[in-house]
Amino acid sequence: MRAxxxxxxxxxxxTVxxxxxxxxxxxxxxxAQYADGASALAAVRARIPDLMILDRMLPVLDGDEVCRQVRAFSDVPIIMLTALDSVDDRIAGLEDGADDYLSKPFSLRELQLRVNAQLRRATAATxxxxxxxxxxxxxxxHRRVWVGGREVALTAREYELFLYLVRNAExxxxxxxxxxxVWQWAFGDESTVTVHVRRLREKIETDPRFPCFLTTEWGAGYRLTVAEGVRC
Incomplete structure (x- = not known):
């Protein structure tokens, strides 16, 4: 299992x-645990996990529809769980985009082995x-960053912060x-973020006092702009 x-x-x-x-x-x-398809789909759109274990029979939005919608924007590995065990049912789940299919009741050991296999394939492919x-x-x-052709030296946390911002650009x-x-904290002092943003600006902005790429949206947070044509 990948830690x-x-x-x-x-x-x-x-219980399951x-x-x-x-x-x-x-x-x-x-x-992360979810009891219905709609809330799970919203969570995937906000942050794509490394793997999904998806029950087929779900309230609000069933597993088949969740799978189809996820496949429209992500290749995240999906293992589908179901009490339906016919060949046609398995084929339907795979056609909707599932990578693997496990019938209930199932062994936790078998599930873990299938999770391991999917994570290995995803790691090799990405x-x-x-x-x-x-x-x-x-x-x-190699955890390296260039700004306008110039390499900048970032600390480990600055790099993780920048990578998250650039992957959520605009x-x-x-x-x-x-x-x-980024910090994996459920709660904490938000001034920690403020300090790291200030340090990051010192490395990626022409004039950190007047940032034009990493800007503050007052009362909301930060926005990293990467669109061409931004002038400072």
Whole structure:
């Protein structure tokens, strides 16, 4: 099991959901639990996990529809759980975009092995590639950043903050969201974010006193602009 893998468990049966979540958490995974398809889909849109374990029969929005909608914007591995065990049912789940299909009742050991297999495949298929966003160039494999062709030296936390901002470019992200997603804190002193944003500006802005790329949206958070044509 890959330590720290972020896994969503979407299951309306509270007992099954808790047992699966506890088992994978004990194996070192970060677990988010959802009891219906609509809330799970909203969570995936906000932050794509490393893997989804998706019950097929869900309230509000069923697993088939969740799977179809997720596949419109992400290749996240999906293991579908279901009490329906016919060949046609398995084929239908796979056609909707599931990567694997496990019938209830199932062994937790078998589920863990299937999770391991999907995570290995996803890791092999998504080796970090260098990318460009406006004037910024990022090499995730070596944790290097260039601004306007000039490499800048970032601390580990500054790099993680910048990577999160550039992957959410043009969107306002709150200090609370940054604490949760970058620091992995459920709560904490938001001034920590303020300090790191100030330090990051000193490295990526022409004049940190008057930032034009990493701007403050008063009362809301921060926005990183990467669109071409921004002038400072």
């Amino acid at each position: 720290g893998a972020r896994i969503m468990v979407i299951e309306d049966d509270a 959901r808790t047992v699966v979540a506890d088992h994978l958490r004990a194996a070192g995974c970060e677990i 080796a970090p590639l260098e990318f460009t966003a406006g004037r910024f160039r990022v090499d995730p494999a 969107r306002v992200v709150s200090r609370e969201e940054i604490l949760r997603e």
